Structures are given as C-alpha cells and as structure tokens.
Amino acid sequence: MKKIYLNRFFSTAYYLIEWLKRGGFYVIASGVSDSTVYKNIADEYFVEDNLSGVEERGIVDYYTLVLNEHKPDAFLPYSNLETIVRHKADIERDTGVKIIADDFSVVGATFAKSGTYTRLKNLCPEFIPPYFIAETRAEFENAVREISEYARPCFKFDTDIGAGSFRVIDDVFFAVDEFPPPLPNLKTTYNAALKGYNGERVIVMPYMSEPEISVDCLRTPNGNIIIPRVKRGGRIEQIGYDREIMLAAKKILGSFRPEYPFNIQFRFFKDELKLLEINPRLSGSSHISAQAGNVNIPAIAARKALDLPVRYEGKFDMHEKFFSYVEMPVDVTDKPNTNTEYKKRV
Ligand SMILES: Nc1ncnc2c1ncn2[C@@H]1O[C@H](COP(=O)(O)OP(=O)(O)O)[C@@H](O)[C@H]1O
Ligand SMILES: [Mg+2]
Numbered sequence: 001m002k003k004i005y006l007n008r009f010f011s012t013a014y015y016l017i018e019w020l021k022r023g024g025f026y027v028i029a030s031g032v033s034d035s036t037v038y039k040n041i042a043d044e045y046f047v048e049d050n051l052s053g054v055e056e057r058g059i060v061d062y063y064t065l066v067l068n069e070h071k072p073d074a075f076l077p078y079s080n081l082e083t084i085v086r087h088k089a090d091i092e093r094d095t096g097v098k099i100i101a102d103d104f105s106v107v108g109a110t111f112a113k114s115g116t117y118t119r120l121k122n123l124c125p126e127f128i129p130p131y132f133i134a135e136t137r138a139e140f141e142n143a144v145r146e147i148s149e150y151a152r153p154c155f156k157f158d159t160d161i162g163a164g165s166f167r168v169i170d171d172v173f174f175a176v177d178e179f180p181p182p183l184p185n186l187k188t189t190y191n192a193a194l195k196g197y198n199g200e201r202v203i204v205m206p207y208m209s210e211p212e213i214s215v216d217c218l219r220t221p222n223g224n225i226i227i228p229r230v231k232r233g234g235r236i237e238q239i240g241y242d243r244e245i246m247l248a249a250k251k252i253l254g255s256f257r258p259e260y261p262f263n264i265q266f267r268f269f270k271d272e273l274k275l276l277e278i279n280p281r282l283s284g285s286s287h288i289s290a291q292a293g294n295v296n297i298p299a300i301a302a303r304k305a306l307d308l309p310v311r312y313e314g315k316f317d318m319h320e321k322f323f324s325y326v327e328m329p330v331d332v333t334d335k336p337n338t339n340t341e342y343k344k345r346v
Pocket of ligand 2: 162277
C-alpha cells in the first residue's frame with residue numbers, strides 16, 4: 001500500500017484523507033497539536049514542530065528529516081508550500097519521496113497575487129481586475145484615492161494566505177446610525193488603515209461584492225477536471241458549470257499547465273469575471289468538489305506523482321448541485337497509534 005504524507009492543513013483535511021484512503025492509500029498526517037481533528041482519520045499522525053520564524057533552509061531540512069523518518073511514497077504539502085515547491089528537486093533527491101505539487105518554474109508566480117496578474121496580463125488581460133501595489137505611504141494613499149473614485153477600496157498583503165490581512169476600507173460604515181450597529185466584520189476606516197501602515201507590500205483593489213467562485217482543477221491525461229463552486233452565502237455552495245467560468249479556468253490552466261491540483265478564485269465585478277488569486281494546491285473545500293463531481297481528485301493527483309495509472313476515464317458528474325455541511329463531532333482524546341514521541345528537530 002502506497003503511503004501519502006500530508007503536513008499541516010485545514011481541519012477539512014479530514015475529508016481529503018478520507019478520499020485518499022478510499023483511493024487505496026495509507027495516510028500519514030501531521031498537525032499543530034495533539035487534538036488536531038484529522039488525526040482520527042489518518043493512519044498515522046504526529047505533531048509538527050512549530051516552524052514559524054524558521055528560515056527557508058531550516059524548513060527544508062525539517063521536512064527532509066520528517067520524510068526520511070516516516071518514509072512515505074509521496075508528500076502532499078499545504079503549509080510551507082512555497083518553500084517546499086522552491087526546493088522540490090532537492091527534497092525529492094534527498095528523500096526519494098515524490099512531492100504532489102508543481103515545480104517552482106510552473107507555479108512560482110502564483111505565490112504573490114501580483115505575480116499571478118503579471119504572469120497572465122498578456123494572455124488574459126480580461127480577467128485581471130484593477131489593482132495597485134503599494135509599498136509606501138504615498139502609494140497606499142494614491143491607490144485608495146484612485147479606487148475610491150469608482151468603488152470601495154480593499155487591501156491585503158500581496159503574499160497572504162487564508163484571508164489574514166484582507167480589509168475593506170469603509171468610512172461610511174462607521175457613520176451609520178443603526179442600532180445595534182452592524183458588526184464591523186473585516187472593515188476598517190481609511191485613517192485607521194493609514195495609522196498602522198508601515199510600508200508593507202499590499203495589493204489595493206476595488207471590493208468586488210459578488211459571491212466568490214472557487215474553481216478546483218486538475219489536469220489529467222484524460223482531460224481537465226474543472227469544478228467551479230460558488231459560495232452562495234451561509235453554508236451553501238453551488239456547484240455549476242457556467243460556460244464563461246469553465247472557459248476562463250481552461251484558459252488559465254492552459255497557460256500554467258500544472259500537473260497537480262490548482263485552485264482558481266474569481267469574482268464578478270461589474271458583470272465581468274475577474275481573477276482574485278490562484279493557489280497551486282487543493283483548496284480547503286476541494287472535498288466538496290470531489291463529492292459533487294464524484295471524482296477522487298486527491299487520489300488522482302497522488303497517482304500522477306507516483307507514476308501509477310490514473311484511474312480517471314475523463315468524466316466527472318457535471319450536474320448542477322447545491323451543497324451544505326454540518327459540523328461533525330470527533331473525539332480527539334489521545335489514541336494509541338498517535339506518535340506523540342516525535343522529537344523536536346528545529
Ligand atoms: N477584491 C476583493 N473583493 C472582494 N473580496 C475580496 C477581494 N480580495 C479579497 N477578498 C476576500 O478576501 C479573501 C482572501 O483573499 P484572497 O485574494 O483569496 O487571498 P488569500 O486567500 O490568499 O488570503 C477572499 O476569499 C475574499 O473573500
Ligand atoms: Mg484565497
């Protein structure tokens with residue numbers, strides 16, 4: 001049985017692990033603590049070292065040690081993806097483990113949102129939203145002023161993940177006289193944003209209020225798997241195969257030609273489809289796409305990396321579907337096969 005190692009991921013890795021096991025793989029996972037929810041579904045689990053603040057070399061050395069110690073056949077990375085992808089060849093050479101992610105030469109541009117835009121600006125200018133990169137106060141002020149002319153400005157770090165820095169600048173919001181006032185959510189005022197700004201590299205752009213469209217993609221020898229999910233609000237995800245979105249995803253896939261999972265995020269702005277960002281990996285909700293399309297995306301990706309015949313005949317279920325989800329209680333009390341003895345390395 002081939003073994004796949006997954007490093008720290010969203011809690012929804014629970015379902016990715018389930019898909020991998022269904023595909024006949026043995027799964028080793030690691031996470032931040034002993035009570036990480038997906039440890040219950042993994043065949044083996046260990047607590048990862050905290051790598052925050054560790055420089056690139058240390059991260060590469062750490063995963064090299066982990067792979068040599070646990071000896072999986074393939075590694076599906078989520079945390080530290082950029083570093084792992086940058087050093088993919090070295091890690092594969094030093095461990096003999098295949099990495100289920102594309103080479104830096106293929107997906108390197110996507111690690112910065114502006115890099116993605118620059119990479120695509122000639123081939124598909126129609127998908128690039130208006131945006132500014134600011135690295136100084138003057139640039140930040142100018143960007144906000146320009147965008148305010150026609151839209152609500154918002155900003156985020158150019159290289160962020162997980163929506164950590166995204167804020168909408170909204171002075172109107174703070175002036176409302178409703179009681180109780182609406183929850184501030186991810187909003188800030190212009191003055192508050194400027195007060196804390198210290199020349200961080202941010203991307204400033206119009207706020208696009210239409211629902212987010214997250215497209216889970218995988219190229220296979222038997223054709224592209226492209227599954228668009230529209231976040232309809234609340235817990236509703238609409239899986240639908242809108243022609244415009246399918247064509248846009250196909251065009252972008254054709255430009256990057258990634259071998260491994262590729263998630264493209266769009267929003268409509270003034271009736272035009274615009275690209276938000278690309279993540280060259282499985283999205284945190286890709287299990288919903290796999291279920292809707294009835295196609296084992298994680299296992300196909302793993303089989304590609306391991307040079308196994310891909311069991312995909314070129315068809316996935318393309319009916320429109322609506323998905324929701326419920327929280328599932330999982331007992332995370334320590335279980336015997338948990339490798340809590342794993343030693344700190346860094
Ligand atoms: N221009 C925008 N308009 C509306 N929402 C946005 C915009 N940019 C970012 N967001 C919101 O912030 C989230 C995170 O932004 P994203 O570009 O996906 O970066 P990351 O996920 O890497 O932090 C998005 O999923 C979306 O909800
Ligand atoms: Mg995103």
